[in-house]
Amino acid sequence: MTTAYEDKPRPRELNDVRGWFPPLDQVLFEKLLTRQEDRGERGDLLELGVFMGKSAIFMGRHLRDGEKFTVCDLFENDAPDDANGAETAKSYPTLTRDAFQNNYLSFHDDLPRVLQAPSSVVAGEVDQKSCRFVHIDASHLYEHVYGDIGAAQDILLPGGIVVLDDFRSEHTPGVSIATWEAVLTRGLRPICLSTQKLYGTWGDPEPIQDELIAMAEGRDDCDLSVQQAAGHRIVRLKGRGMPAPEFPFSKFYEEPAPRPKAAPAAQPQPAPAAPRRRSTRSRVRRVAIDVLPPVITRAVQRSRAQRRG
Ligand SMILES: C[S@@+](CC[C@H](N)C(=O)[O-])C[C@H]1O[C@@H](n2cnc3c(N)ncnc32)[C@H](O)[C@@H]1O
Incomplete structure (x- = not known):
């Protein structure tokens, strides 16, 4: 229309x-x-x-x-x-x-x-x-x-x-x-x-x-x-990017409304945690656990659990 x-x-x-x-x-x-x-x-x-x-x-x-x-x-x-x-x-x-x-x-x-x-x-x-x-x-x-x-x-x-x-x-x-x-x-x-x-x-x-x-x-x-x-x-x-000459506003011109008061500044947010990357060391350790005989693997796992606890 x-x-x-x-x-x-x-x-x-x-x-x-x-x-x-x-x-x-x-x-x-x-x-x-x-x-x-x-x-x-x-x-x-x-x-x-x-x-x-x-x-x-x-x-x-x-x-x-x-x-x-x-x-x-x-x-x-x-x-x-x-x-x-x-x-x-x-x-x-x-x-x-x-x-x-x-x-x-x-x-x-x-x-x-x-x-x-x-x-x-x-x-x-x-x-x-x-x-x-x-x-x-x-x-x-x-x-x-x-x-x-x-x-x-x-x-x-x-x-x-x-x-x-x-x-x-x-x-x-x-x-x-x-x-x-x-x-x-x-x-x-x-x-x-x-x-x-x-x-x-x-x-x-x-x-x-x-x-x-x-x-x-x-x-x-x-x-x-x-x-x-x-x-x-x-x-x-x-x-080339020439401005138009100044021309008076019309009878219907209105000053732009004042902008609303700025909202209180937002609290700084903690930066999002960077995606964790497994260290090369832990990858090596995982491979070792997968290939070592079970008795040694269990010993390794026990010692890691003790360190974490
Ligand atoms: C390109 S516009 C004019 C633009 C205007 N001068 C401007 O700066 O915005 C052409 C105008 O000519 C009018 N028009 C077309 N043929 C006409 C004719 N034979 N006699 C008079 N006006 C005609 C149209 O109605 C139209 O409003």
Whole structure:
């Protein structure tokens, strides 16, 4: 039997929220969103595909006054085509909008604008050139991702950042094709690659790349490689035991109960007796008793009995 996600207790920390958002990607979201904020780059946020809200909750913390956050997910709705229906039935069979909203409200006072619909509606619902950061993580089928990338291109402000999830997973070839097609023919410029996500922009990636390279070189938990491919500088980052950035606890966080007083120290027990080994001498003596004439054997036994007594 599958358990509905809303049956689960409220999350106490971000790690309690189910999802796919590894520490390196949390570090990169934090770095890139904070960089925009520090530079005064204002704009809205958008996520396509929220599932239980792990990455949305993280992004919501970066919402500044006057900015809007829109999320889009099918939740309980039917998918727009059979292939997408099979994908969601297999991967998110009991997802509900309530489960997402309960998680989100565990960390934030207000919900983002929620579009419960296929991601294709976003192009008509979110203003062109309004967003500074778009996370594409809805359907992983080619036609959908192709459309999501086109929508992101129109919706992003100049220099805005798009993140494409699962661009190279074994089970998501459609995302890989749509992503690299966007790089080769639709003007998308890679900023960096993590294990799961490609970070890109239709602006100039180089200043951000330089900062990410410096960040990786300054940490001992982030591997870095830089390659050239088809005229693009490809910065590849890989976390090595990297911790996730600090994130505030939810409203449901409880201090761990104090540990019960330690029981009085147990009395030291005598060490168990080592298994006794017969000495070589006694073995020799037993053999002698078995082979000696009875009269001598009896004399030996008598003398041993006297010594013991
Ligand atoms: C991989 S999950 C998102 C994970 C989430 N971003 C996280 O970090 O935990 C993909 C989500 O996309 C939704 N989805 C699938 N197809 C969609 C479509 N065509 N339009 C909108 N959402 C879709 C699914 O319901 C699911 O919640």
